[in-house]
Amino acid sequence: MQRGELSVATRVEHSTLDVLLSKIASRSARVGVIGLGYVGLPLALVFEESAFPVTGFDVDVAKTDALNRGQSYIRHIGADRVAAAFARRARATTDFERLSECDAIIICVPTPLGAHREPDLRYIRLTADAIAPHLRLGQLIVLESTTYPGTTREELLSRFEAAGLVCGRDFFLAFSPEREDPGNEKFTTKSIPKIVGGYDEASLRAAVALYSSVVERVVPVGSLEIAESSKLLENIFRAVNIALVNELKIVFDRMGIDIWQVIDAARTKPFGFMPFYPGPGLGGHCIPLDPFYLAWKAAEYGIWARFIELAGEVNTAMPRYVVDRTVEAINQDGKSMAGAKVLVLGLSYKADIDDDRESPSFELIELLQERGAVVAYCDPYVPQARRGRKHDLGLKSVPCSAEEFGRYDAILVSTAHSQFRDPSLYRNVKLAVDTRNIIPTNGHTRVVRA
Numbered sequence: 001m002q003r004g005e006l007s008v009a010t011r012v013e014h015s016t017l018d019v020l021l022s023k024i025a026s027r028s029a030r031v032g033v034i035g036l037g038y039v040g041l042p043l044a045l046v047f048e049e050s051a052f053p054v055t056g057f058d059v060d061v062a063k064t065d066a067l068n069r070g071q072s073y074i075r076h077i078g079a080d081r082v083a084a085a086f087a088r089r090a091r092a093t094t095d096f097e098r099l100s101e102c103d104a105i106i107i108c109v110p111t112p113l114g115a116h117r118e119p120d121l122r123y124i125r126l127t128a129d130a131i132a133p134h135l136r137l138g139q140l141i142v143l144e145s146t147t148y149p150g151t152t153r154e155e156l157l158s159r160f161e162a163a164g165l166v167c168g169r170d171f172f173l174a175f176s177p178e179r180e181d182p183g184n185e186k187f188t189t190k191s192i193p194k195i196v197g198g199y200d201e202a203s204l205r206a207a208v209a210l211y212s213s214v215v216e217r218v219v220p221v222g223s224l225e226i227a228e229s230s231k232l233l234e235n236i237f238r239a240v241n242i243a244l245v246n247e248l249k250i251v252f253d254r255m256g257i258d259i260w261q262v263i264d265a266a267r268t269k270p271f272g273f274m275p276f277y278p279g280p281g282l283g284g285h286c287i288p289l290d291p292f293y294l295a296w297k298a299a300e301y302g303i304w305a306r307f308i309e310l311a312g313e314v315n316t317a318m319p320r321y322v323v324d325r326t327v328e329a330i331n332q333d334g335k336s337m338a339g340a341k342v343l344v345l346g347l348s349y350k351a352d353i354d355d356d357r358e359s360p361s362f363e364l365i366e367l368l369q370e371r372g373a374v375v376a377y378c379d380p381y382v383p384q385a386r387r388g389r390k391h392d393l394g395l396k397s398v399p400c401s402a403e404e405f406g407r408y409d410a411i412l413v414s415t416a417h418s419q420f421r422d423p424s425l426y427r428n429v430k431l432a433v434d435t436r437n438i439i440p441t442n443g444h445t446r447v448v449r450a
Contacts, residue, residue, distance in 0.1 A: 016138045016170060017202050023103050024209045027051040031210075032102030034127055036063050036092060038285075038355060039144060039178040041077060041109035042189045048090040048248045050214040055094040055102060064092035075354040075381060100134040104210050106180060107131075110285065117292045117312075119148060121155060128159045134165055140172040140206045146232070146290045148297035149225040157199065160207050168200040173197030174207035181352035193217040197227025235290040236308060241276040242287070243311035248317050249278040253400045258449065262436045280414050280435040280450075281318040281360030283349025288315070288358045319363040322412070325450035327371060327431045332411055333431060333446075338372030342406040343398070346415020347379040353380040361414040365393060368412075378404070380419055405429050413438060 023029035029052060032048045033044040036058040047052045058064050066073050068091065070083030086092070094209040099105060109123040124145055131141065143152050151444065152175045157167055167173050176196045183186055198204025204220055212218045223228050249259040258419040259278060282288040294310065295305040327337045349359040356362075361377065362385070368375045377385060378398050385395040398404050398420050405411055408450025413420060426432060426445050433448045441447060 001396065002056070006296055013408050015207060017172070018450060020103060020140060020172070020206055021209050024206075024213055027213070028053075029056060029103035029210070030098055030101055032105040032425070033108060034058075034105065034130075035108035035110070035123075036067065037110075038182050039180050040106075041067075041074060041082075042180060043106060043108060043178075044090060044142075045077070045081060046189045046214045047086050048085040048088065050093050051259075052089065052213070053088040054085075055098060056090065057096060057099070057319060058092065059094060060296055063234070064094055064316070067092040070199065074182075076352075096130045097134060098416070099131055102207075103138065104142070105131060106176075107145060109145050109148050110146045110337060111289070111293070113289050113292055117294050117340075118296050121147065121151065124155055125159075126149065128156050130296065132159050132163055135160055135165060135171060135229075137165070137170050140203070141211060142174045142176050142207055142210070144176055144178045144237070146230070146286060148293040149227060149228045149257040150297070151228060152224045153199070164339075168202045172203035172206040173205070173224075174203050175201040175227040176207060176211060177227060177234075179231075179234075182355050183350065190214065191216055193219050195219045195221055195227050195230050197221045197224045199224060230293075235286050236294065236311075238276075239282065239287050239291045239315065240307055240311045242279070242282065243314040244277045246278045247314050250321060252424045253449075260449065267282055277437075278435070279318065279360070280322045280364060282315045283357070283359040283361075284355065285357045305370065318369060319360045322435055322450050323363060323367040323371065325448060326368070326410060329431055329433055329446075329448045333409070335409055337368075337370075338407045340373050341407065342373045342375050342410050342412055344368070344375060344377040345379070345411060345413045346417055347377055347382040347385055347418050348415055348417075351416040352418055356382050359415075362387075362393070364412065364414055365395075376408070378417070400425070402427050404425050434443070 005022050031047045034042045034057045035353045036056045044054050044056045051330040058274055072079045072082040086344060107127050109127050112120045113122045115321040136288050140428045141389050149310045157173060174196055177196055179192045195209060196207045196218055198207055208218050208220050243334050252259045262277050266273055291308045295308040298305045330337055330340050344361055344365055347359055347361045348354055365375050376398050377395055378400050380400055383397050402425050405425055413434045413436050416438050421438050423440050423442060428440055429445045431446050432439050433450050435450050440445050
């Protein structure tokens with residue numbers, strides 16, 4: 001081979017990559033997003049709003065039909081935004097054969113835990129199996145689902161290369177962890193920095209080019225595993241620090257010290273301290289689950305992730321601690337928990353959104369019912385509570401009013417929705433157990449900070 005002459009493999013690699021990069025640059029690359037939930041739908045909208053043709057894939061026909069009608073099923077994602085996108089360049093489908101039409105495919109499927117807190121990769125595997133028959137020359141596949149280091153390489157690469165295509169030459173593979181924060185108006189899909197790790201240099205270039213077209217800042221890292229690990233570190237950091245402040249809440253409560261005032265004082269330090277706040281337990285699809293992905297993988301290497309396990313132990317015990325405090329508070333009023341009427345405020349896992357995944361409120365309700373309480377809930381964002389952690393709750397939200405609140409022996413604040421911060425709601429309330437420090441002292445309501 002003469003000097004400067006490229007090998008056939010290198011020419012094919014550069015040609016395939018160059019074609020994809022050209023399509024991305026011209027906004028003619030069709031972007032497929034698999035999983036149209038709290039991560040996938042905002043991502044699909046950002047690509048469409050940046051002039052890319054978008055195809056959204058989901059197994060739920062109710063979701064795809066709603067989107068094609070221009071309707072949003074996620075409260076903080078406005079219907080006007082969805083209607084505009086799906087009237088222009090976006091379409092939703094349950095037909096996974098149409099994956100072959102896409103130049104870039106982004107996977108945003110759930111990664112739950114199994115019954116014994118082991119990683120459940122069924123949705124990633126099913127998605128990879130759905131993509132493999134339709135994989136073609138020049139496609140970029142990106143996994144965004146949070147998982148343990150090695151998943152992209154072990155679960156996706158092997159399935160895709162079994163079709164006879166070579167990664168880095170015929171197709172490209174990357175991992176880019178999702179960083180959605182539903183309901184946070186300060187940060188959007190577009191403004192949150194995007195970490196990207198590629199299987200090889202060509203895959204990294206393709207993924208960086210794709211995300212750079214829609215995100216303000218892209219952060220390339222050295223490998224798939226570094227990108228996978230970065231998301232786990234982010235979530236473990238939060239889980240461990242929340243566990244710390246939850247444990248301190250219990251300690252300080254026994255000592256008669258207000259944890260909320262302690263945090264307010266400590267946060268005045270301008271360096272070396274970041275405030276975390278206690279609560280009734282962890283919720284959402286990330287922090288209660290993701291740390292255990294790394295703990296499970298670490299055990300494979302003979303390492304026990306003790307901080308992760310301890311944080312999980314503290315955080316998962318919080319609902320029971322809150323219920324115990326509620327029982328004590330009701331007993332102090334000379335009443336028994338058996339037959340007591342308790343209203344739980346908030347079913348979603350965080351304030352001002354309709355996302356109730358892994359919410360501790362479900363466990364609070366079930367534990368209270370086990371103690372014999374007659375339990376209702378109020379949440380303006382979640383009108384029905386069909387499922388619980390152990391059984392079907394079959395409850396509907398009661399009205400958010402002072403008259404309704406006054407009907408109960410105790411109010412238990414689980415979620416700090418803005419509506420619940422109205423002091424007038426509690427004018428008829430005799431006892432409130434507040435896990436979020438949102439109820440002001442009004443002189444006639446006994447408030448227990450739990």
